[in-house]
Amino acid sequence: MNALFHKDSTWAFILLLPSILGFFVFVLFPVVASFLLSFTAWDLLTSIQWVGFENYINLFKDETFRKVLWNTLYFTVVTVPVGIIISLFLAVALNQKIRFIKFYRAAYFLPVISSMVAVAVIWQWIYNPEYGLLNFLLSLVGIDGPSWLSDTKWAMPAVMITSIWKGLGFNMLIFLAGIQGISESYYEAADIDGATWFKKFIFITVPLLRPTTFFVTVMAIIGSFQVFDAVFLLTQGGPARSTSVLVHYLYQNGFEYFQMGYASAMAYILFFLVLTFTLIQFSLQKKREI
Numbered sequence: 300m301n302a303l304f305h306k307d308s309t310w311a312f313i314l315l316l317p318s319i320l321g322f323f324v325f326v327l328f329p330v331v332a333s334f335l336l337s338f339t340a341w342d343l344l345t346s347i348q349w350v351g352f353e354n355y356i357n358l359f360k361d362e363t364f365r366k367v368l369w370n371t372l373y374f375t376v377v378t379v380p381v382g383i384i385i386s387l388f389l390a391v392a393l394n395q396k397i398r399f400i401k402f403y404r405a406a407y408f409l410p411v412i413s414s415m416v417a418v419a420v421i422w423q424w425i426y427n428p429e430y431g432l433l434n435f436l437l438s439l440v441g442i443d444g445p446s447w448l449s450d451t452k453w454a455m456p457a458v459m460i461t462s463i464w465k466g467l468g469f470n471m472l473i474f475l476a477g478i479q480g481i482s483e484s485y486y487e488a489a490d491i492d493g494a495t496w497f498k499k500f501i502f503i504t505v506p507l508l509r510p511t512t513f514f515v516t517v518m519a520i521i522g523s524f525q526v527f528d529a530v531f532l533l534t535q536g537g538p539a540r541s542t543s544v545l546v547h548y549l550y551q552n553g554f555e556y557f558q559m560g561y562a563s564a565m566a567y568i569l570f571f572l573v574l575t576f577t578l579i580q581f582s583l584q585k586k587r588e589i
Contacts, residue, residue, distance in 0.1 A: 390474035419532035477511030
């Protein structure tokens with residue numbers, strides 16, 4: 300027994316035990332339980348009823364589900380590439396040796412660590428149709444701004460702008476780390492050949508940032524499919540569900556309509572969508588490497 304306590308493996312297991320228990324209780328058990336719940340009908344009050352694949356079948360018959368699925372895909376297709384492109388250019392700009400560069404980097408990263416509640420309050424004021432800053436700026440050039448958050452045409456673009464703005468700093472920081480990992484010898488050789496900054500960016504920076512871009516893209520896609528707080532705080536999914544996304548509709552079914560089985564089925568549809576897009580990204584990355 301004494302020899303057992305002198306083994307490194309024994310102490311490793313003892314020290315890892317809290318994390319292992321936490322994983323089983325707070326991660327693995329909820330995952331398995333929600334998967335089983337997706338085959339049931341349960342409203343938290345009455346007994347659980349086994350319904351098989353009925354929830355999954357009803358999902359694809361649900362017009363609202365199809366609408367929020369389209370909204371989620373629309374949100375992803377727009378915010379991911381736009382956010383990545385802007386973040387990359389910001390990272391290149393903030394890699395320059397200029398005064399107060401640390402201040403600029405911190406300023407661009409500040410929205411990432413800011414509360415989404417505070418961000419939503421600020422952007423609701425900016426989007427206000429009567430005295431908001433955005434419509435005021437548009438009026439200076441003779442444009443009559445819309446009611447951003449209450450117009451079915453403009454509500455989703457408004458949510459997208461806020462989400463892109465808030466996430467820019469994180470992607471920028473990752474790109475900045477990747478750029479600073481590129482050897483200066485490549486740029487020095489390009490300078491000798493008389494390459495312009497644009498050619499250096501296209502033929503050196505972008506290709507050598509491919510692993511970083513892959514990571515940022517995967518994380519951005521996963522995050523865009525899971526968007527909830529911006530929608531919930533800015534528009535509550537309205538108007539007319541024009542901004543309602545998968546996680547918002549899942550939340551409503553689970554915690555407003557108390558259809559836990561239906562909400563669990565929706566969660567696994569979301570999981571398989573994220574998994575599919577992630578596997579596609581990994582497949583494309585391998586082909587690029589080959």
